[in-house]
Amino acid sequence: MSIQEKIKNVALAPLVGALMASAAWADQIPLTVSASAPSEVPASVSDGGFKIAVVRQLNVGDVYQAWITGVQEEAEKLGVELSIFNADGDNAKQALQLQQAVAEGPDAIVIGWGFGDSLQAGLEAASAAGIPVVASNASIEASDSVTLVNQSEHLMMEGIMQQMQSDMGGAVAGDMIYVYVAGYRPLDLRDEIWRKWKDANPGINEVAQIGVVNANTAAETANQAIAALQANPDTVAIVAPYDEFTKGATLAIQELGLEDKVKAYGMDISTADISVMIADKSPWVATATTDMKNFGRISLRVAAGEATDAYEGNNLEIPPLVITRDDLISNGVTNVDQLGEAFPGLSTPGLALAPWMN
Amino acid sequence: MGTTALKAPKRSGIEATKQFVYRYGLLAVLGLMIVYFTVTQPFFGTFINAMFILQAASIVAVVGLGCTVSMTVGGFDLSVGAAMSLSIMAAAAAMVVGEFSGTVAILIGMCAGLAVGVLNSILIVYARIPDLVATLSSLFLINGLTLMGVGGQSVAKGMVINGERTQGEFTPLFKWIGSGDVFSVPASVVIAATVFILVTVLLNFTRWGRAFYAVGGNPVAAAAAGIRVARYRIAAYLISGGLASIAGMMLAARSNRGDVNVGDPFLLQAVSAALVGYAVLGANKPNAFGTLIGAVFVAALINGLTMFNFPYYAQSFVQGVLLVVALLMSYTLGPSRR
Numbered sequence: 252m253s254i255q256e257k258i259k260n261v262a263l264a265p266l267v268g269a270l271m272a273s274a275a276w277a278d279q280i281p282l283t284v285s286a287s288a289p290s291e292v293p294a295s296v297s298d299g300g301f302k303i304a305v306v307r308q309l310n311v312g313d314v315y316q317a318w319i320t321g322v323q324e325e326a327e328k329l330g331v332e333l334s335i336f337n338a339d340g341d342n343a344k345q346a347l348q349l350q351q352a353v354a355e356g357p358d359a360i361v362i363g364w365g366f367g368d369s370l371q372a373g374l375e376a377a378s379a380a381g382i383p384v385v386a387s388n389a390s391i392e393a394s395d396s397v398t399l400v401n402q403s404e405h406l407m408m409e410g411i412m413q414q415m416q417s418d419m420g421g422a423v424a425g426d427m428i429y430v431y432v433a434g435y436r437p438l439d440l441r442d443e444i445w446r447k448w449k450d451a452n453p454g455i456n457e458v459a460q461i462g463v464v465n466a467n468t469a470a471e472t473a474n475q476a477i478a479a480l481q482a483n484p485d486t487v488a489i490v491a492p493y494d495e496f497t498k499g500a501t502l503a504i505q506e507l508g509l510e511d512k513v514k515a516y517g518m519d520i521s522t523a524d525i526s527v528m529i530a531d532k533s534p535w536v537a538t539a540t541t542d543m544k545n546f547g548r549i550s551l552r553v554a555a556g557e558a559t560d561a562y563e564g565n566n567l568e569i570p571p572l573v574i575t576r577d578d579l580i581s582n583g584v585t586n587v588d589q590l591g592e593a594f595p596g597l598s599t600p601g602l603a604l605a606p607w608m609n
Numbered sequence: 610m611g612t613t614a615l616k617a618p619k620r621s622g623i624e625a626t627k628q629f630v631y632r633y634g635l636l637a638v639l640g641l642m643i644v645y646f647t648v649t650q651p652f653f654g655t656f657i658n659a660m661f662i663l664q665a666a667s668i669v670a671v672v673g674l675g676c677t678v679s680m681t682v683g684g685f686d687l688s689v690g691a692a693m694s695l696s697i698m699a700a701a702a703a704m705v706v707g708e709f710s711g712t713v714a715i716l717i718g719m720c721a722g723l724a725v726g727v728l729n730s731i732l733i734v735y736a737r738i739p740d741l742v743a744t745l746s747s748l749f750l751i752n753g754l755t756l757m758g759v760g761g762q763s764v765a766k767g768m769v770i771n772g773e774r775t776q777g778e779f780t781p782l783f784k785w786i787g788s789g790d791v792f793s794v795p796a797s798v799v800i801a802a803t804v805f806i807l808v809t810v811l812l813n814f815t816r817w818g819r820a821f822y823a824v825g826g827n828p829v830a831a832a833a834a835g836i837r838v839a840r841y842r843i844a845a846y847l848i849s850g851g852l853a854s855i856a857g858m859m860l861a862a863r864s865n866r867g868d869v870n871v872g873d874p875f876l877l878q879a880v881s882a883a884l885v886g887y888a889v890l891g892a893n894k895p896n897a898f899g900t901l902i903g904a905v906f907v908a909a910l911i912n913g914l915t916m917f918n919f920p921y922y923a924q925s926f927v928q929g930v931l932l933v934v935a936l937l938m939s940y941t942l943g944p945s946r947r
Contacts, residue, residue, distance in 0.1 A: 335915070342868055343668070343864040351658070354657050354658070433762055433769065463761065
């Protein structure tokens with residue numbers, strides 16, 4: 252049973268959701284630094300030639316660029332050699348690249364996004380070769396050889412919905428356009444929370460569901476959003492929980508000049524996203540995020556830790572932060588580098604930090 | 610005309626070098642590149658890495674061979690990526706939604722590709738729409754149709770359609786295309802090699818092959834010589850669509866999913882391989898061997914550059930450089946056209 256199936260099973264039974272979730276995810280154990288973790292830099296690292304392969308499904312876009320920058324920074328800090336594969340969103344290519352990465356025999360592998368169905372052969376090969384795998388934001392099951400690193404999608408979606416509730420003065424209601432594409436683990440998880448809110452707030456009237464994921468997501472989402480907004484003139488909000496979606500939604504609202512009527516609630520953050528949010532009259536009012544660069548950093552750190560037997564458990568969730576347009580403007584934030592100073596909650600320097608990494 | 614033909618060509622050193630570069634330049638660059646990567650990256654020259662390169666090249670090669678056939682009749686098939694996507698969705702849906710066997714899924718996928726060939730043939734041969742615009746419209750038609758068929762979703766095990774979870778999954782036979790091997794040669798490489806041999810025999814060693822090139826060279830003269838031009842053009846588009854569907858199966862079997870519009874980038878990759886192929890052995894025309902080299906060249910280049918951690922956007926740039934160099938060889942160094 253794949254993770255997605257498990258998630259959907261959980262979603263089908265919301266009443267016993269919590270109960271089932273704990274049962275269905277029994278093979279996931281929260282990651283902690285092991286008491287027996289090496290305290291000195293292990294010889295395998297200090298002797299040089301300590302290599303981690305990074306196999307990315309998606310590489311075009313601000314989020315992925317920020318993530319890989321974090322990976323590279325942490326690798327440099329820890330003295331890790333990197334080998335980076337980019338699949339350009341082609342799952343067949345990523346499947347082949349994972350097998351190639353395994354064949355090259357690195358000390359650990361980080362998978363940045365991807366589907367378990369496609370990567371099965373490579374994951375089995377890695378397990379057989381004894382190479383630990385860290386699945387960062389990927390739809391892959393945890394196991395003895397696979398450790399998951401994810402942002403907490405549920406808490407992120409919960410965060411922007413609560414922000415919307417406080418913006419609306421307590422009751423969430425009105426015509427809303429929802430942007431969603433099924434089959435992507437983060438989006439599916441966010442969708443669970445959206446449905447929970449819809450069930451709990453009958454005032455939410457989902458007038459249209461739009462969305463597309465491809466190499467041109469923002470622009471095509473914008474086209475769909477323009478059509479949906481014109482068909483539904485009473486729309487008060489677009490819920491677009493992925494930054495390429497939010498950029499598209501924002502663009503659509505701006506092109507139609509509806510900034511005063513329609514707000515966009517988004518997800519993720521990058522320098523380009525910040526400039527969109529702080530622009531004059533931007534309708535993108537709130538976003539929930541973990542710092543993608545920090546996410547990349549943690550992913551690489553966990554891979555290095557797994558390769559040096561530093562942890563117990565196989566599942567790490569990075570806590571998110573809700574950031575509003577007003578927060579950004581009042582703190583004078585214009586890029587992701589300033590984000591860390593303005594919102595210290597974003598960087599999680601102690602997370603999964605093994606003693607030898609200091 | 611007569612006097613110029615009698616003049617013996619001046620065989621200066623420069624001319625000889627030009628001739629050599631024109632014929633063997635690209636193969637020499639490929640050889641040097643392989644030597645360089647092998648020396649600098651020990652893993653590059655291993656058998657297993659050679660198989661990774663050929664696997665990476667196999668899908669582009671099969672689509673590219675289809676493009677090559679349509680280019681021999683003077684056509685241009687812009688719909689190969691869309692035909693691939695349609696076949697992928699049809700085959701994936703057959704297994705995941707329809708719960709059919711792998712064999713049936715492959716047949717359904719191939720029929721989908723041939724159907725695109727039929728559509729193109731009707732538009733081009735009977736409706737007399739120029740190739741480029743006809744196949745451009747099929748590109749959009751087919752991509753739209755594919756998305757309508759699956760409601761814009763990717764087809765994967767456990768997907769939800771109309772609130773119902775599907776029960777089917779990719780069958781072992783189908784998966785074998787993507788991950789199986791024959792005497793440690795991956796199945797996709799074996800399939801691509803078979804397609805290459807068949808297309809080479811068809812184009813270079815049969816009467817039909819000569820007729821394909823004759824139709825592309827001068828359709829009026831070909832018709833005057835008794836060649837049934839319409840039939841050859843129809844055959845070319847059917848082969849193009851059919852090979853796109855085979856490439857689609859190879860792709861779906863490797864990813865074990867039917868992803869939305871996943872065939873799109875292969876149009877440009879395949880056309881690029883076929884165009885690079887013009888410059889191989891000074892062919893200066895669409896040819897099967899050249900297309901194969903074009904596909905392998907790019908795969909080897911990306912494989913090697915990845916080992917040097919070249920960022921993905923730089924890889925795209927280097928691929929552009931390769932195409933320009935190949936085009937310079939066939940158009941600038943090649944015999945002047947009239």
